[in-house]
Amino acid sequence: MLHRKPRILVVGSFVMDVIATTEQIPGAGQTVYGKSFHMAPGGKGANQALQCARLGAEVTMVGCVGDDLFGQQLLEPLREAGMDVSHVVVRKGIHSGVGHVVLEVTEHSAQNRIVVIPGANRTLTVEEVAWIQQAVSGFDMVLLQLEVPIEVNRAVARWAREAGVPVILNPAPATELDDELLSLVSYLIPNEQEASQETHLPLRFDKSGPWDEDLRNIADTLQGKGVEHVIITLGSYGSAVAETGGPRYVPCVHMEHVADPTAAGDSFVGALSTALAVGLPEDAALTFASHTAAITVSRLGAMPSLPTLPEVLELIRTRGGAGLELSCLDALR
Numbered sequence: 282m283l284h285r286k287p288r289i290l291v292v293g294s295f296v297m298d299v300i301a302t303t304e305q306i307p308g309a310g311q312t313v314y315g316k317s318f319h320m321a322p323g324g325k326g327a328n329q330a331l332q333c334a335r336l337g338a339e340v341t342m343v344g345c346v347g348d349d350l351f352g353q354q355l356l357e358p359l360r361e362a363g364m365d366v367s368h369v370v371v372r373k374g375i376h377s378g379v380g381h382v383v384l385e386v387t388e389h390s391a392q393n394r395i396v397v398i399p400g401a402n403r404t405l406t407v408e409e410v411a412w413i414q415q416a417v418s419g420f421d422m423v424l425l426q427l428e429v430p431i432e433v434n435r436a437v438a439r440w441a442r443e444a445g446v447p448v449i450l451n452p453a454p455a456t457e458l459d460d461e462l463l464s465l466v467s468y469l470i471p472n473e474q475e476a477s478q479e480t481h482l483p484l485r486f487d488k489s490g491p492w493d494e495d496l497r498n499i500a501d502t503l504q505g506k507g508v509e510h511v512i513i514t515l516g517s518y519g520s521a522v523a524e525t526g527g528p529r530y531v532p533c534v535h536m537e538h539v540a541d542p543t544a545a546g547d548s549f550v551g552a553l554s555t556a557l558a559v560g561l562p563e564d565a566a567l568t569f570a571s572h573t574a575a576i577t578v579s580r581l582g583a584m585p586s587l588p589t590l591p592e593v594l595e596l597i598r599t600r601g602g603a604g605l606e607l608s609c610l611d612a613l614r
Contacts, residue, residue, distance in 0.1 A: 282559070282560035282608075282609050282612075283421065283558070283559050283560050283609075283612050284612055285612055286337055286338055286339045286559075286612055286613060287338045287339070287421045287422065287555060287558035287559045287612070287613075288338070288339045288340075288341070288419060288420045288421050288422075288558075289330075289333050289338045289339070289340050289341070289420060289421065289422045289423075289424060289554060289555065289558055290340075290341050290343070290413070290417065290420040290422070290423045290424070291326055291329060291330035291333070291340060291341070291342050291343065291423075291424045291425075292326065292343040292344065292410065292413075292423070292424075292425055292429065292433065292434070292437050293324065293325055293326015293327065293329065293330065293342075293343075293344055293424070293425065293426045293428060293429060294324040294325055294326040294327065294344055294378055294399070294402040294426065294428030294429055295322075295323075295324040295326065295327045295344050295345070295346045295352070295355040295356075295369075295377060295378055295401075295402065296322075296323050296324035296325075296327070296355075296377075296378035296379060296380045296397060296399075296402070296428070297320060297321075297322055297323070297351040297354065297355060297377060297378065297379050297380065298320065298321045298322070298323040298379075298380040298382050298543065298582070298583055299318075299320050299379060299380065299381055299382065300318065300319055300320065300321060300382040300384055300541075300543075300581075300582070301315045301317075301318050301382070301383050301384065302315060302316045302317045302318075302384045302385075302386050303315045303316060303383065303384070303385055303386070304316065304385070304386060304387070305385065306383060306385045306392075306394060307383075316386065319581075319582070321581075321582035321583050321584060321585055322354055322355045322357070322358055322583065322584045323380060323543070323544065323582075323583030323584055324344075324355070324378055324380075324402070324428065324583075325426040325427075325428050325451065325453060325547055326342070326344055326424075326426055326428060326429070327342065327344065327355060327358075327359065327584070328544050328547035328548070328551070328583050328584060328587065329424055329426070329451070329547045329550050329551040329554070330342045330359065330364060330424070330551070331358060331359060331362055331364070331551070331584055331587055332547060332548050332550075332551025332552060332555075332573070332587045333424070333551045333552075333554055333555045334359070334362040334363065334364050335362060335587055335588065335589045335590070336551070336552060336555045336573070336589070336590045336593070336613060337555070337590050337610075337612075337613025337614065338554075338555045338558065338559075338613065339365075340362075340364045340365070341364070341365040341368065341420070342359055342364055342365065342366050342368070342369060343368045343369065343405075343410055343413070344369050344370070344402065344405060344429065345369065345370040345371075345372050345401045345402055345404055345405040345409075345429075346369060346370075346371055346372070346377045346378075346401050347371070347372055347375045347376045347377035347400055347401040348371050348372065348373045348374070348375075349376055349377055351376070351377035351379065352371060352377040352401070355377060356369060358584050368410075368412070370401075370405060370409055372401040372404055375400060375401045375404055376398075376400045376401065377400050377401055378397065378398065378399050378400040378401060378402045378428070379397070379398045379400060380395055380396070380397045380398075381395065381396040381397075381398075382394070382395050382543060383395075384541060384543075386540075389537075389538060389539065390539045391539050391540060391541050391542060392542070393541070393542060393543050395543070397428070397454070399428060402428050402429055403429070403430060405429045405430060405433055406430075406433070407432055407433055407436045410433055410436065410437060411436075413436075413437055413440055414436075414440040417437075417440050417441050417444045417446055418444040418445075418446065420441075420446055421446070421447075421558045422446065422447055422448075422449065422554055422557065422558040423437060423438070423441040423446055423447070423448045423449070424448075424449050424451075424550070424551075424554050425437065425438065425448065425449070425450045425451070426450070426451045426452075426453055427451075427452055427453055427454060427456055428453075428454065431458075431459075431462070434450070434462060435459075435461060435462050435465070438450070438462060438465035438466065439465055441465070442465045447467035447468070447557075447558075448465060448466050448467050448468075449466070449467065449468040449469075449470060449550065449553075449554050449557075450462070450466045450468070450469050450470070451470050451471070451546070451547075451550045452469065452470075452471045452475050452479060453471070453472070453475055453546065454475075455471075455474055455475040455478040455479065456478075456479075457478070457479060458479060460506050460507070463503065463506040463507055463508050464506060464507030464508075465507075466507075466508050466509070467509050467510060468508075468509070468510045468511075468512060468553075468557070469503055469508045469510070469511050469512070470512045470513075470514065470549075470550050470553065471513055471514070472513070472514045472515070472516070472546055473491065473513060473514070473515055473516070476499050476503075476511075476513045477499065479503070480498075480499050480502045480503060482495065482498050482499050482502060483495055484496065484499060486518075490515070490518045490530075491515055491518060491521065491528075493527050493528055496513065496521050496523070496527075496528040497523075497527050497528065499511075499513070499523075500513075500523030500524075500528070501523075503523070504523065510522075510523070510563075511523035512553070512567070513528075514546055514549060515533075516533070516542075517533050517535070518530075518533060519531050519532040519533040519571065520533075520549070520567060520570075520571070522563070522567070531564075531567040531568065531571060532571070533571060533575070534571045534572050534574075534575035534596070534600065535575070536575050536576075536578060536579040537579075538579055539578050539579065540578065540579055540580055540581045540586075541578065541580065541581045541582060541586065542578050543582070543583050543586075544577055544582075544583040544584070544586055544587065545574045545577050545578045546574070547583070547587075548570075548573050548574045548576075548577035548586070548587055548588075549570045549571070549573065549574040550570075551573075551587075552569055552570040552573035552574065552593070553566055553567065553569075553570035555613070556569045556570060556609075556610070559609050559610060559612050559613060560609045561607070561609045561610065565605055565607065565609075568597075568605060569593065569597070569605075569607070569610075572593050572596045572597050572600070573588060573593045575596065576588040576592055576593065576596060590610070590613055590614065594607070594610075
């Protein structure tokens with residue numbers, strides 16, 4: 282158990298989300314009227330980093346933005362949260378990452394379709410993050426995703442492993458990973474589509490949820506490649522922890538209204554990273570992360586929806602989780 286705020290290093294992306302809400306997703310060649318339009322800062326790396334910071338962690342963010350208006354706007358929420366953004370590269374002549382989000386909104390739910398234009402995110406180099414090799418031992422956790430070049434992730438994961446610092450990889454957007462990177466990862470946290478695509482194995486669902494056999498096969502394959510822990514997020518079905526005897530499920534925390542699921546996975550990963558880094562046991566960390574993500578989906582936008590520690594603890598209390606052992610979180614207050 283840490284008796285200080287955990288120090289988390291996040292290497293990842295910045296993306297400005299351009300969001301159109303509609304009651305009907307248009308088909309090919311079809312035009313529909315939208316209900317609203319707005320922009321919100323995001324990007325998987327920045328979202329996860331900000332969630333860690335809002336929960337009380339000391340966060341250093343590494344990435345790349347363009348020398349444009351979006352680049353300035355993407356950094357502002359991180360600065361306001363007290364994060365160290367001194368290692369974020371501002372790339373001249375390249376636009377910042379942009380996400381085109383179409384959000385189909387009904388009375389009680391929302392579904393999104395997202396196109397990401399990476400922009401400056403894809404220009405980050407191993408040389409620009411080389412300082413991490415000497416500094417990584419000062420962190421309690423390293424958090425990675427796949428919206429920056431894979432060689433950057435591989436180098437950072439290798440340096441962290443050499444220093445004995447745990448690495449969490451959220452393999453999103455889905456792609457096929459090499460065995461070297463997987464062997465360096467302490468926790469792999471894919472969603473159901475990413476887990477299936479990474480392993481080339483099916484993940485089937487019925488009315489009661491995912492098939493245990495499919496989850497077991499996926500987990501065995503990933504752990505066979507050297508991943509220590511595999512946690513698969515399953516949307517409204519919660520999450521599943523891979524274990525030798527089969528998956529162990531952590532239920533989803535359902536909210537009365539779903540406004541926008543865009544940053545739900547990032548919120549879950551950021552909260553889980555923070556809870557594990559501070560020393561919370563895995564079961565309690567997963568419950569904490571589920572409550573955090575539940576608040577996120579009840580709000581609109583990526584970064585604007587990410588909750589603070591008092592908000593998460595209040596939801597846990599009101600949902601009957603007051604008996605959950607959360608004393609490790611005292612260091613975050």
